Structures are given as structure tokens and as C-alpha cells.
Amino acid sequence: MPPHAANPNHPFDTVLMSNPLSTQLPHQPLDRRLSVAPMMDWTTRDYRFLARLITRHTLLYTEMVVAQAILHGDRDRFLDFNDEEHPVALQLGGSDPQQLAQATRIAGDYGYDEINLNVGCPSDRVQQGKIGAILMAEPELVARCVEAMQAEVTVPVTVKTRIGIDDQDDYDFLYRFVDRMEASGCTSLTIHARKAILSGLSPKENRDIPPLIYQRAYAIKHAFPHIEIILNGGVKTLNEVHEHMGEVDGVMIGREAYQNPYFLAEADRVVFGDDHAIPSxxxxxxxxxxxxxxxxxxxxxxxxxxxxxxxxxxxxxxxxxxxxxxxxxxxxxxxxxxxxxxxxxxxx
CATH class of the missing domain: 1.20.120 (Four Helix Bundle (Hemerythrin (Met), subunit A))
Incomplete structure (x- = not known):
């Protein structure tokens, strides 16, 4: 890749890194008070570069990448990102501990700040590959996946999940799942505060029809004070972020961050206390x-x-x-x- 002449007047006008590790700094503890959710076809590297022009501190997630795609496909296509995107996390999909471990090891060389396991996607297509929310029914398998992934990298391995699936959606079900995640060594868990209905609803309907039960996530944080709990689902304003922060450790924003990206311009000041000038x-x-x-x-x-x-x-x-x-x-x-x-x- 030919070098690009940097413009000193352009704060982000630097080389598009084919290997982010060439300038990667030692990993610092991640501040997850605000993050942008992984969203298929939306949180691409192009969107993430744009988002980083708007907010310096908000944690950005990739689209979900299936572990097998990394093992058998074009790795650079799935894993390359712009160095300016930091802090940035990769979300992986899969259910085979060995495959996830291999994919995590490969991804680790690209310099991501976090590797996240998808245990929340309800689509029929990913269910067929035993990926996403269907895994909530098998916490032991998820724990083995997390443990295998953790063995391959020094950065955090986290989990994104729902509050339940189908008729398994009471507090005890979620408590048992989180308890097993804590035992696996997972220290940060993102909870989409809706259950997933695995048959009969489309992924879009699963983002709207099951009711939001924020209190479920609040209760889990109270029960597991040593696990970082990030709340996801239905949050559209920074005022709402502030309200939830009294109950959980952070908030993940989904569609609003894409459909109205400039609302993130106030995030650095309101959420992270950084008073740098907001670009127009x-x-x-x-x-x-x-x-x-x-x-x-x-x-x-x-x-x-x-x-x-x-x-x-x-x-x-x-x-x-x-x-x-x-x-x-x-x-x-x-x-x-x-x-x-x-x-x-x-x-x-």
C-alpha cells in the first residue's frame, strides 16, 4: 500500500493501516461507559471512521464476523481496520471453542482492543450455524468458548447476550447464565434488555416487539457487582444514558447511533467529561x-x-x-x- 502524505491540519489524515499493529500502543483498560453496538451492514470500517470523527472516546464495535469466515476466508477483508478507530472491538460469532480460539488468535494479531462473543443475535440464518441467542440455552458451551478465547489473547473477551429466549426468559434463567459467565472469567457482559424469540419473528421484529425490561439488567448488576454490566436496547438520547448509568456500568447505543450519528458529538463531554471543541x-x-x-x-x-x-x-x-x-x-x-x-x- 503506497503511503499517504498526511495533512497537518487534518487530525485524522493519516495512513490507512493495512496492519494496525505497526502503530498499536499497549492496551489500556477500556472505558465502556458508552459504545456503539455491532450492527450487520452498518458498523463497517467506513462507518467507524466516520463515527470516530464525531466522538473520540465512544467504544466502537465491528459487525459480527463468523469464526469460520476468518479461518477459511479472506482474513484482511474481515479483520482489517483503520488505526484511527481505536478503541475498537471485534464481535465474533460461533459455537465451536476450538474454532473460536483460532479465530481469536488470528484477530489478536490485528490489534483489536476487545473480542466479543455474540450470544444475542436471533436470526434464523445464524441459528442454523448455532450462533447467537440460541446459545443462551447452553451456558456451559458458551463458557467453554469464552475460556478458549481468553487463552489466546491478552485483551478482554466479553459476551453480548439477551435477557432470555422464547419461554426461558425469567430472572433465574438469566442469573444462571451470568453466573456461569462469571465462573468462566468473563468480566464484562452486555445485556440487550429484551428476550429473543427464536421462531416466528424476524431480526427486525426481535428489536422491537419483545418488551424492554431494563430492571432485569439492573438486578443482574446488583447480584454480580464484580462484573461490568453494559445495557443495550432502545436507548436514543444521552439523557437516557445518564439515567441508566446509576444502575449499570455503561450503555450501548444501536440504531440511533447510525440513523442520527451526530448525536454522538456531545458524548465525549456528557459521558466522558472531555470538553474538547465539538466539530460541526x-x-x-x-x-x-x-x-x-x-x-x-x-x-x-x-x-x-x-x-x-x-x-x-x-x-x-x-x-x-x-x-x-x-x-x-x-x-x-x-x-x-x-x-x-x-x-x-x-x-x-
Whole structure:
């Protein structure tokens, strides 16, 4: 990969690292007070770069990557990321301890700050591979997976789960699951405060129809004070984050962080106490352009990067014109990153 000449006026204008370990610093304890959830097709490396322009401290997660894909597929495609994304965590999917251990060992060489095991996804497709929420019914197997993964890396191995599955959704069921995770050495657990219905509902419906029961996560934190409990599900504002922080250790934001990404601009001040100047939406878009240009030079079509910026100006004058110009033009053959500047010209 040819080097990119850095712009001293651009805080993130650095080389796109093909091997993040080349500049990786020793791992520091992760601050998980606020994180952006792993979301398929959304939390790609392009989105994560954009998000990092908005917030310095919020922990970012990759999409779920299946362990077998790492073992038998294009590892760089699944695991490469931009050094600017730190702190960044990889979410793995799988249920075979040996495969997960191998995938974790490989991923560890890329320099992720955390490896997370998916025990929460309810989709039919991942269930067929014995991945995701279906594993809640087998806490012993999950514990063996966690133990095998921990043996391969020095960074934290964490678990993301639901409060229950189908008719196994009472407090005792969740307590037994968390108790086994604690025994496995897991010290941080993210709980999506809805149960997963494994048949009859789509993944989208599973994000809306089962009711949120935040009190279940609160009770688990009270019962397991030595485990870090991160709450996920339905949180849309930083005020809500603040309210939950009295009961749990952190909050994970999902769809709102993608559909209205600029709301994260206040996160560093409100959640992390960092009073650095907040960049404007226009500045963020202009800082994103050199990144899109570098990806374009490497053969990455602009549409793949620019789709993540469509919602940056949500609620602002001219937002509809900005979004429409990008939507109508970024998919055209021969489109260059200039289409972003053209879209910005649509703003008042």
C-alpha cells in the first residue's frame, strides 16, 4: 500500500493501516461507559471512521464476523481496520471453542482492543450455524468458548447476550447464565434488555416487539457487582444514558447511533467529561472526504463509504437536499468522491 502524505491540519489524515499493529500502543483498560453496538451492514470500517470523527472516546464495535469466515476466508477483508478507530472491538460469532480460539488468535494479531462473543443475535440464518441467542440455552458451551478465547489473547473477551429466549426468559434463567459467565472469567457482559424469540419473528421484529425490561439488567448488576454490566436496547438520547448509568456500568447505543450519528458529538463531554471543541457537521463531512478519496484510490467505490454519511445532517436545513443528491448520484458508474462536495453545496 503506497503511503499517504498526511495533512497537518487534518487530525485524522493519516495512513490507512493495512496492519494496525505497526502503530498499536499497549492496551489500556477500556472505558465502556458508552459504545456503539455491532450492527450487520452498518458498523463497517467506513462507518467507524466516520463515527470516530464525531466522538473520540465512544467504544466502537465491528459487525459480527463468523469464526469460520476468518479461518477459511479472506482474513484482511474481515479483520482489517483503520488505526484511527481505536478503541475498537471485534464481535465474533460461533459455537465451536476450538474454532473460536483460532479465530481469536488470528484477530489478536490485528490489534483489536476487545473480542466479543455474540450470544444475542436471533436470526434464523445464524441459528442454523448455532450462533447467537440460541446459545443462551447452553451456558456451559458458551463458557467453554469464552475460556478458549481468553487463552489466546491478552485483551478482554466479553459476551453480548439477551435477557432470555422464547419461554426461558425469567430472572433465574438469566442469573444462571451470568453466573456461569462469571465462573468462566468473563468480566464484562452486555445485556440487550429484551428476550429473543427464536421462531416466528424476524431480526427486525426481535428489536422491537419483545418488551424492554431494563430492571432485569439492573438486578443482574446488583447480584454480580464484580462484573461490568453494559445495557443495550432502545436507548436514543444521552439523557437516557445518564439515567441508566446509576444502575449499570455503561450503555450501548444501536440504531440511533447510525440513523442520527451526530448525536454522538456531545458524548465525549456528557459521558466522558472531555470538553474538547465539538466539530460541526460540515467539518466532519470535509474531514471524511480525504478518507473516501484514499479508499477510492484503493478501488473502493465511493458509494460504500458515503452511504454512512447520509444521515449526518438529520434535522438540519438542507438535509433532505444533501441526502437526495448523494442517494441519486453516488451509485452512478464513474462516480468519484467529489460527489460528497457536490452534496455539501446543496446545504444553505
Amino acid at each position: 457537521r460540515q467539518t466532519i463531512a470535509e474531514q471524511f472526504l480525504p478518507y473516501v478519496e484514499r479508499r477510492y484510490a484503493l478501488g473502493h467505490a465511493p458509494k460504500h463509504s458515503l452511504r454512512h454519511i447520509l444521515n449526518l445532517f438529520q434535522g438540519q436545513p438542507g438535509a433532505r437536499r444533501f441526502r437526495r443528491h448523494l442517494s441519486e448520484n453516488m451509485h452512478k458508474p464513474g462516480t468519484t468522491p467529489q460527489v460528497l462536495m457536490d452534496a455539501l453545496s446543496q446545504l444553505p
